Amino acid sequence: MTITLYHAPGACSIAAYVSLLEAGAEFEVELISLAKKEQTSESYKALNPKQKVPYLIVEGKGLSENTAIQTWIASAYPEANLLPQDKFERARAISHMNWFSSGMHPHITRHFRTAKFCDIESAHDDIKVKAKAMFFEQMALVEQELKGRTWFFDHNTACDSYFFWVYDRGLREEFDLAEFSNCTAHYEAMLKRPNVQKAQAHTK
Numbered sequence: 001m002t003i004t005l006y007h008a009p010g011a012c013s014i015a016a017y018v019s020l021l022e023a024g025a026e027f028e029v030e031l032i033s034l035a036k037k038e039q040t041s042e043s044y045k046a047l048n049p050k051q052k053v054p055y056l057i058v059e060g061k062g063l064s065e066n067t068a069i070q071t072w073i074a075s076a077y078p079e080a081n082l083l084p085q086d087k088f089e090r091a092r093a094i095s096h097m098n099w100f101s102s103g104m105h106p107h108i109t110r111h112f113r114t115a116k117f118c119d120i121e122s123a124h125d126d127i128k129v130k131a132k133a134m135f136f137e138q139m140a141l142v143e144q145e146l147k148g149r150t151w152f153f154d155h156n157t158a159c160d161s162y163f164f165w166v167y168d169r170g171l172r173e174e175f176d177l178a179e180f181s182n183c184t185a186h187y188e189a190m191l192k193r194p195n196v197q198k199a200q201a202h203t204k
């Protein structure tokens with residue numbers, strides 16, 4: 001099976017990268033520089049008109065969206081146990097990933113790329129304050145999810161790889177996340193995983 005992951009260092013595509021490594025998959029990584037806006041190049045747009053990473057190509061067929069990519073990896077490599085086997089728990093894991101994608105990531109984007117959302121410069125600080133507050137509201141819910149547990153489920157899954165990025169991205173927005181001690185412990189446990197270190201080190 002030929003698999004190529006389009007990944008940008010620092011981007012949410014690290015979640016798929018970590019899962020492919022955890023699955024023991026054989027795959028190629030094509031690095032995209034978001035700073036150089038390579039996601040808007042004609043050649044990348046021809047592949048993925050959404051102009052985002054991650055993008056996965058499996059045997060010539062493309063798949064976008066973190067949650068779908070993670071779900072495919074888990075199905076294609078069942079022995080890696082990247083999502084819970086129990087049907088309800090598996091649906092809950094997919095719910096978590098959708099939450100990270102649609103309920104948390106957009107707040108970070110509004111904090112980071114405020115000018116993309118509003119031309120009125122004097123309103124930018126207000127948008128940032130609100131985006132951060134909305135992100136923190138969600139973080140408080142994740143904090144409860146992780147109470148008394150190392151991982152979201154009874155073993156490390158794709159959800160953990162995905163939330164690792166959410167927390168890391170919050171730190172890079174200079175959010176003080178110390179009040180979320182369960183989330184911080186989760187982040188620290190993820191940082192110790194060799195596949196997380198490997199994916200993070202791949203910047204060139």
Ligand SMILES: N[C@@H](CCC(=O)N[C@@H](CS)C(=O)NCC(=O)O)C(=O)O
Pocket residue numbers: 010011012013034039051052053054064065066067101
């Ligand atoms: N809904 C998509 C979002 C992907 C996304 O926003 N990726 C960001 C990087 S973290 C990106 O490619 N941004 C480039 C841009 O917006 O120009 C998913 O969950 O995969």
